[in-house]
Amino acid sequence: MAITKQQLREFAGKSGLDLFGVANIERFSGAPPRMHPASILPEARSVIVVGKRIMRGGWRGIEEGTYWPNYTYFDYHGLLNSFFIQAPLYDLACLIEDHGWEAVPYYSGVPEAQPDCPPVREGAVAPNVHLAIRIAGVAAGIGEIGWSKVFLTKKFGPRQRLHAIITDMPIEPDPLIEPGTICDRCMHCVSGCPGAIPHQKNAKTIKIQIEDKTYEWADVDMGKCTLMYHGGDPRVSPFIHKDFPGWCFDVTKQNLSEEAAYKLAWTLSLGHWRSTPEFPSGRIIEGHSYLAQWGMGEKEGGSFGVEGSRGCMRSCFNHLEKRGRIEQTFKGGDFIKRPRWILPCEVPKEPAGKP
Numbered sequence: 493m494a495i496t497k498q499q500l501r502e503f504a505g506k507s508g509l510d511l512f513g514v515a516n517i518e519r520f521s522g523a524p525p526r527m528h529p530a531s532i533l534p535e536a537r538s539v540i541v542v543g544k545r546i547m548r549g550g551w552r553g554i555e556e557g558t559y560w561p562n563y564t565y566f567d568y569h570g571l572l573n574s575f576f577i578q579a580p581l582y583d584l585a586c587l588i589e590d591h592g593w594e595a596v597p598y599y600s601g602v603p604e605a606q607p608d609c610p611p612v613r614e615g616a617v618a619p620n621v622h623l624a625i626r627i628a629g630v631a632a633g634i635g636e637i638g639w640s641k642v643f644l645t646k647k648f649g650p651r652q653r654l655h656a657i658i659t660d661m662p663i664e665p666d667p668l669i670e671p672g673t674i675c676d677r678c679m680h681c682v683s684g685c686p687g688a689i690p691h692q693k694n695a696k697t698i699k700i701q702i703e704d705k706t707y708e709w710a711d712v713d714m715g716k717c718t719l720m721y722h723g724g725d726p727r728v729s730p731f732i733h734k735d736f737p738g739w740c741f742d743v744t745k746q747n748l749s750e751e752a753a754y755k756l757a758w759t760l761s762l763g764h765w766r767s768t769p770e771f772p773s774g775r776i777i778e779g780h781s782y783l784a785q786w787g788m789g790e791k792e793g794g795s796f797g798v799e800g801s802r803g804c805m806r807s808c809f810n811h812l813e814k815r816g817r818i819e820q821t822f823k824g825g826d827f828i829k830r831p832r833w834i835l836p837c838e839v840p841k842e843p844a845g846k847p
Contacts, residue, residue, distance in 0.1 A: 495591040497663050503587055504542055507580035511543030511645060511652060513632030516665040519702050520631065525617040526606055527624050529658045533596050538663040539656055541625070541632035542584065544577040545820075546651040548809070548827060554800035557730070557833045560779070565786045569795035573601075573653050581655050593661035600625035600655050625654045631702055633666030636674055637709045640681035640689050640804035641698075644674040649809040649818040650801075671707050674817055684807025686727055686799070686834065687744040688717035718753035719743045721799045723761040723780040726837055728799040731779025733839040735771060740838035761796065802832075 497514065504512045517536050520528055530536045550567035553559025564570055578599075585595035600623070611618045626643040629635055634654070635645035642650045646669070682689045689712055696711040719725055725743040726732040733739065748756070761780035765771065775781040783796040800806065810827045812818045 495587070500540070500584065500587070500663075504580065504584050507583055508544065509542045509577070509580050509584075510545050511541070511634050511647065511654070513541050513629070513634040513666045514663045515539045515541065515628065515631035515633070516663075519665065520628075522701060523624070523627075526621050528617075528621070529598075529623055529628075529656075531617045531621045532598070532623070533594065533658045533660065535594070535660040536596075536658050537660050538665070539623075539628055539632065539658050540584070540663070541629050541634055541654055541656045542577070542581055543629070543634060543645070543652040543654045544572060544580075545648050546572065546653065548651060548822065551800055551806055551827075555806060555828065555832075556830070560783055560798070560800075561786045563800055564783050564796045567653075568797040570786070577653055577655055581657065585657050585659075588657065588659055588661055591661075593659055595661075596658040598623055598625075598656040598658055600653075623656060623658075625656060627700060628656055629654050630668070630700075630707055633668050636669050636671060637707055638675035638681065638804075638808065639677055639679070639710050640685070640808065641709050641712050642681070642801075642804045642808065644808075644812075645818070646674055647819045649674070649812040650805045651809055668702060668705050671705055674812065676815065676817065678811050678815075680807040680811040681803045683803070684832075685803030686720055686725065688713055688720055689803055714750035715748040715753045716743055716746060718750050719746060719748065719757055721797060721801070722754065722757035723777060723796070723798040724753065724757040725799060726839070727835045728802065729777075729780070730835065731777055731798075734779070735775075735777045738838075738840065742837045761798075 501512045516538055517530060525531055529539050546567045550563045553562050566572055581597055585597045588595040606620050606622065609618050626637055629643050630637060635643055638644045638650065643654065644650055645652060689710060697708050698711050699706055699708045720728055720743055723729055726739065726741055760776050762784055763776045764774055765776050767774040780796060780798060783798065806827065809818070813821050814826065
């Protein structure tokens, strides 16, 4: 018996996935070859995009400035992105293959690089192929991309992780969401961000066309964003000045590429140093190092979140909930309930000998 799209959707929901949408392969006609689903499965007819919510409470400790592990461990790179969503995704792919269609589960982690190298097989594209999962989510009718480049859905706003299945099974695509259905260009993502989103690259935007619809968002300065998010910004991390007392580093004045920002932030957070009486742990920034371990472990390639998406997610969903533009709301009212904290770039170094 043939399996239907509705049966796939119901199976996904019963397995614990919160979002399900389908794009036909034609909706990827404008994608570069190294970002095209058919570069992975040349016979691809459909891309199923699924999602699972990020818990609102996962950010609570960072919003209050009191507790950091939850978001990394459960909701960012940790269990949500690497386990909770993977098991039902795999089961859904197995169900498709049980009915005679090939299914390629796609892990949406960005590859380390797309190296300048030739294809390994004649007629193919070079590795690494990277399916832009947020654009795939738009193509599958699940949501749209907001001004801050964060993916938004009507159900959760920015609070979800997405993965995909590429299949040769022909499936009727879901309707595309009309641009502007969720994002109202309120610019709370800009005002809430410590410095990345206001710094668009040369005031540019990015536009994509899918069928008759045009989606547009800010060309965010990913160098500043990465420095803030991954532990290079002392204004949003209480851990930096403990290991670099007296250090002053203003992220808003930096002009690094995204790759250079990763190189700096990840070295500071994951690197090791000799153990000394001044710094006995032997870690460069001890607090960030523990976050990375708790986010699935350094050896497993775990990632970590320090800044916690202050503008692009927390400010965003707080506004969208108040405006009634997303479906899930909470009995306790606004997420942002108290004055928001931000630390100075520089903390004066204590005089020698002072306890």
